[in-house]
Amino acid sequence: MADEQASSPKPRPRRARPGGDPYDNIEPLLAEFGALDADDPHREVLRQRVIERCLPLAENIARKFSGRGENFDDLHQIARVGMVQAVDRFDPSLGTSFLSFAVPTIMGEVRRHFRDRTWALRVPRRLKEIQQTIGPATEELAQRLGRMPKAREIAEEIGAELTEVTQALIARNAYQTAPIDPTPSSGDDGSPVSVLDTLGADEPSYRTIEDYLAVKPLIAALPEQQRQVLIMRFFQSMSQAQIAEQLGCSQMNVSRILSKTLNTLREQALRD
Incomplete structure (x- = not known):
C-alpha cells in the first residue's frame, strides 16, 4: 500500500470548484480519522462521513464498467466495497491525494470481480x-x-x-453462455423462444444410417445366393423378373428367396 502511494508525487493543494465534489479537500478529514484510536467512538462517525461523501466516486467508476454483461447494481456494490477499502487503507501522511489512491483501488476491485466471478x-x-x-x-x-x-x-x-x-x-x-430455456425475447406470435427451438429439426437420415450400420454385418454373413438377390433387388433396383432371368430360375423362386432373406435379417437385427 505504501509503495502505491509513495510512487505518486505530492500534489498541489486543489482549489474547490463551484459547488465542489463531495471528495474535494477530503484529505484533512481522512487525516483526522486516521489519527483517532481504533476504539474511539468518534472514529466510526468520521469514517461514515468520509464513505458517504465518496459514494459518487464509486458510482461513477461502476458506470464505466456497465454494459459488459453485468448488472449495474452488482457493479455498484463491488465499487462501494473497493471504495470502503480505499478509505480504510489510505495513509494521508504520505502526502498523496485521496483520489489518486482511491480510483485504482476501486477499479482494481471491479476488475477482480470480472476476472473471478463473471465467467460462465x-x-x-x-x-x-x-x-x-x-x-x-x-x-x-x-x-x-x-x-x-x-x-x-x-x-x-x-x-x-x-x-x-x-x-x-x-x-x-x-x-x-446462452440459456436453452425460453426467454422473454419471443417469436413473431409473442410466444417465448428457446435456443433449442432455433436449432432445427431432427435429421431423419440419422435413423437410416443407424439401420444401415446394424444390418451391414448381417448382410455380409448371408449365403452367397441370398446376398446376391438382395443386392440386385435393393441396390441395383432390378425387378424380380430380371433377377430370375439372370439367375436362371423362376420369379416365384426369387420371391421366396427375398422373403426368407428379409425375415432372417429382421429377426437378427431385432434380436441383436
Whole structure:
C-alpha cells in the first residue's frame, strides 16, 4: 500500500470548484480519522462521513464498467466495497491525494470481480488475466498499425506467449453462455423462444444410417445366393423378373428367396 502511494508525487493543494465534489479537500478529514484510536467512538462517525461523501466516486467508476454483461447494481456494490477499502487503507501522511489512491483501488476491485466471478465456465486464472489485457492492447495496436493486429503481435505487445494469447481468445467464448430455456425475447406470435427451438429439426437420415450400420454385418454373413438377390433387388433396383432371368430360375423362386432373406435379417437385427 505504501509503495502505491509513495510512487505518486505530492500534489498541489486543489482549489474547490463551484459547488465542489463531495471528495474535494477530503484529505484533512481522512487525516483526522486516521489519527483517532481504533476504539474511539468518534472514529466510526468520521469514517461514515468520509464513505458517504465518496459514494459518487464509486458510482461513477461502476458506470464505466456497465454494459459488459453485468448488472449495474452488482457493479455498484463491488465499487462501494473497493471504495470502503480505499478509505480504510489510505495513509494521508504520505502526502498523496485521496483520489489518486482511491480510483485504482476501486477499479482494481471491479476488475477482480470480472476476472473471478463473471465467467460462465471455469477458465484458468492466467487466461482470465491475459484476456483482460487483450482488449486495450488490440485497440492500441489497431491505431498504430492501421489494421487489426495478429495474435503474435498482441502476444509481443502484452509480453505473453502466443499459445497463451490464442487460448485466451478462445476462452472468451466461455465468458457468457446462452440459456436453452425460453426467454422473454419471443417469436413473431409473442410466444417465448428457446435456443433449442432455433436449432432445427431432427435429421431423419440419422435413423437410416443407424439401420444401415446394424444390418451391414448381417448382410455380409448371408449365403452367397441370398446376398446376391438382395443386392440386385435393393441396390441395383432390378425387378424380380430380371433377377430370375439372370439367375436362371423362376420369379416365384426369387420371391421366396427375398422373403426368407428379409425375415432372417429382421429377426437378427431385432434380436441383436
